Amino acid sequence: MSLHSAFNKYPAPSGINYAYGTAGFRYFGDQLDSVAFKVGVIATLRSICLGGKTIGIVITASHNPPDQNGVKVVDPMGEMLPQSWEPFANQLANTKDWHQFNQLVQERLPENYLKSRDIVPMVVIARDTRQSGPRLVSAVIDGVNALNGHITDFGMLTTPQLHYITRCSNDGSFGVASEQGYYNKLIKTVTKILQINNYDCLDAVTVDTANGIGGDKLQKINALNHVMSFHVINGDTAHPLRLNVDCGADYVKTNQRLPHGVGNPIPDQLYASFDGDADRLVCYFMDKGGKFRLLDGDRIATLFASLIGGLLCHVKGIHVTTAIIQTAYSNGSSTEFIREKLGLPVYFTSTGVKHLHEKAIEFDVGIYFEANGHGTVVFSKKYLEELKKYEAKNSSEQVAVDTLILLVDLINQAVGDSISDLITVLVALKLMKKSVEKWGDDYSELANKLFKLKVADRFVFKTTDAERRLIEPVGVQEKIDEVVKRYSKGRSFVRASGTEDAVRVYSEAANEDDCTELGEKVCEIVKGI
Ligand SMILES: CC(=O)N[C@H]1[C@@H](OP(=O)(O)O)O[C@H](CO)[C@@H](O)[C@@H]1O
Numbered sequence: 001m002s003l004h005s006a007f008n009k010y011p012a013p014s015g016i017n018y019a020y021g022t023a024g025f026r027y028f029g030d031q032l033d034s035v036a037f038k039v040g041v042i043a044t045l046r047s048i049c050l051g052g053k054t055i056g057i058v059i060t061a062s063h064n065p066p067d068q069n070g071v072k073v074v075d076p077m078g079e080m081l082p083q084s085w086e087p088f089a090n091q092l093a094n095t096k097d098w099h100q101f102n103q104l105v106q107e108r109l110p111e112n113y114l115k116s117r118d119i120v121p122m123v124v125i126a127r128d129t130r131q132s133g134p135r136l137v138s139a140v141i142d143g144v145n146a147l148n149g150h151i152t153d154f155g156m157l158t159t160p161q162l163h164y165i166t167r168c169s170n171d172g173s174f175g176v177a178s179e180q181g182y183y184n185k186l187i188k189t190v191t192k193i194l195q196i197n198n199y200d201c202l203d204a205v206t207v208d209t210a211n212g213i214g215g216d217k218l219q220k221i222n223a224l225n226h227v228m229s230f231h232v233i234n235g236d237t238a239h240p241l242r243l244n245v246d247c248g249a250d251y252v253k254t255n256q257r258l259p260h261g262v263g264n265p266i267p268d269q270l271y272a273s274f275d276g277d278a279d280r281l282v283c284y285f286m287d288k289g290g291k292f293r294l295l296d297g298d299r300i301a302t303l304f305a306s307l308i309g310g311l312l313c314h315v316k317g318i319h320v321t322t323a324i325i326q327t328a329y330s331n332g333s334s335t336e337f338i339r340e341k342l343g344l345p346v347y348f349t350s351t352g353v354k355h356l357h358e359k360a361i362e363f364d365v366g367i368y369f370e371a372n373g374h375g376t377v378v379f380s381k382k383y384l385e386e387l388k389k390y391e392a393k394n395s396s397e398q399v400a401v402d403t404l405i406l407l408v409d410l411i412n413q414a415v416g417d418s419i420s421d422l423i424t425v426l427v428a429l430k431l432m433k434k435s436v437e438k439w440g441d442d443y444s445e446l447a448n449k450l451f452k453l454k455v456a457d458r459f460v461f462k463t464t465d466a467e468r469r470l471i472e473p474v475g476v477q478e479k480i481d482e483v484v485k486r487y488s489k490g491r492s493f494v495r496a497s498g499t500e501d502a503v504r505v506y507s508e509a510a511n512e513d514d515c516t517e518l519g520e521k522v523c524e525i526v527k528g529i
């Protein structure tokens with residue numbers, strides 16, 4: 001099909017202004033056909049501009065309701081589409097006129113390509129379990145084919161698996177570019193870590209997979225190995241309308257309670273939840289007093305920092321920089337714990353892993369997590385080089401060095417990954433001989449609450465300082481400051497969501513009542529605009 005015919009096949013609906021947000025284009029599934037076709041075109045153009053590197057596309061709306069969907073572009077090393085391409089993506093997505101569309105496309109084609117056309121653009125795609133997924137994949141395929149690109153459809157995968165495959169397609173040293181390659185790398189690495197540390201297997205764990213794709217993938221891992229075992233709950237992918245309903249990482253984090261389907265939890269035992277596309281992880285347990293204790297992204301970051309920091313302590317003479325990257329949604333207590341107890345620097349970026357990732361790669365060990373459980377660790381070349389040339393003085397040093405090297409393969413550096421993050425949590429607890437109870441006692445969270453408000457136009461809310469302060473509408477931040485200072489340990493901020501048509505208000509304070517009151521007052525300020 002020619003580009004012109006494909007353009008006519010997918011007319012952009014009127015009345016929607018598409019915006020490439022925190023996680024790509026995200027709308028109701030039936031509003032995305034034209035966008036999916038255009039993202040096929042964008043990914044192909046991106047591949048051409050990068051000399052034929054493989055670009056990834058994921059069709060998912062993650063933790064959002066089943067009738068929504070999203071289209072996101074993955075860059076060659078598994079990172080998000082660079083922000084410099086977002087205005088172009090928006091322009092293309094909103095163009096209804098063929099001539100304008102064609103002109104935009106032609107302008108993006110590099111001169112050398114126009115002369116020789118000797119680049120074969122490469123695209124890989126996968127989707128989650130949503131009903132609108134197959135239709136949107138077809139639209140993407142039409143977009144890629146219209147520019148003579150080559151596309152491989154990997155069917156249903158977790159988002160991180162597609163990031164992994166994209167990266168492997170461009171960098172063979174990362175692994176084999178297939179779903180099986182992903183499992184092989186993970187299982188081989190875990191088995192090796194356990195073996196050198198004298199353990200047979202990891203503890204079995206119950207995982208709520210939000211009735212999303214993660215459940216099927218954990219079952220595959222169960223069938224493939226003897227060192228890990230996952231008891232999957234909310235693993236019903238046959239009924240896509242159950243996706244994320246009363247379960248999953250977002251439900252658990254937002255409501256701070258157990259997901260549906262856990263039954264009677266065993267006290268002090270670890271449980272975990274993924275989101276619908278398995279790139280977020282939250283853990284939790286019921287303590288002996290019957291209290292629900294959440295172990296969210298902030299906790300996972302501190303656990304990973306303790307594991308890596310502890311191992312690095314054994315390896316004297318290695319100089320690597322370590323930092324933790326958070327967003328404004330991270331609990332103030334976690335920031336204090338990292339700075340004061342772990343002695344590590346903390347940096348803040350805007351919401352969205354692309355921002356955290358960008359900052360994290362400035363360090364040899366960059367640990368980044370959003371409080372909602374989305375995050376990973378990135379390691380520099382120097383980290384690996386220093387460890388590989390290190391001459392251990394005794395066997396325990398050697399074990400520490402080898403474990404640190406293996407962590408590079410265990411943690412999915414391309415992107416936050418529920419599966420690899422969960423396995424790393426289990427490894428960390430085992431190697432540090434730490435109980436969940438002890439993990440939960442690292443620090444106590446300040447009371448916190450997240451509010452979502454519908455407003456006439458969320459784009460009037462403009463922020464600065466890693467989204468912690470409003471610069472527009474003018475004068476609103478001063479009103480928020482005035483309220484915040486009345487509460488002990490009070491903190492509150494307002495920002496427009498990048499994935500929903502809403503404004504989010506976050507509040508934090510020394511106790512629940514203050515936190516609720518503070519949040520409600522800030523909501524009143526926003527409603528009064
Ligand atoms: C408060 C919150 O959890 N925001 C989420 C949410 O973004 P918003 O821009 O807040 O809608 O979805 C993003 C994509 O999954 C995730 O990166 C981010 O952390």
Ligand SMILES: [Mg+2]
Pocket residue numbers: 062063159275276277278279280
């Ligand atoms: Mg997700």
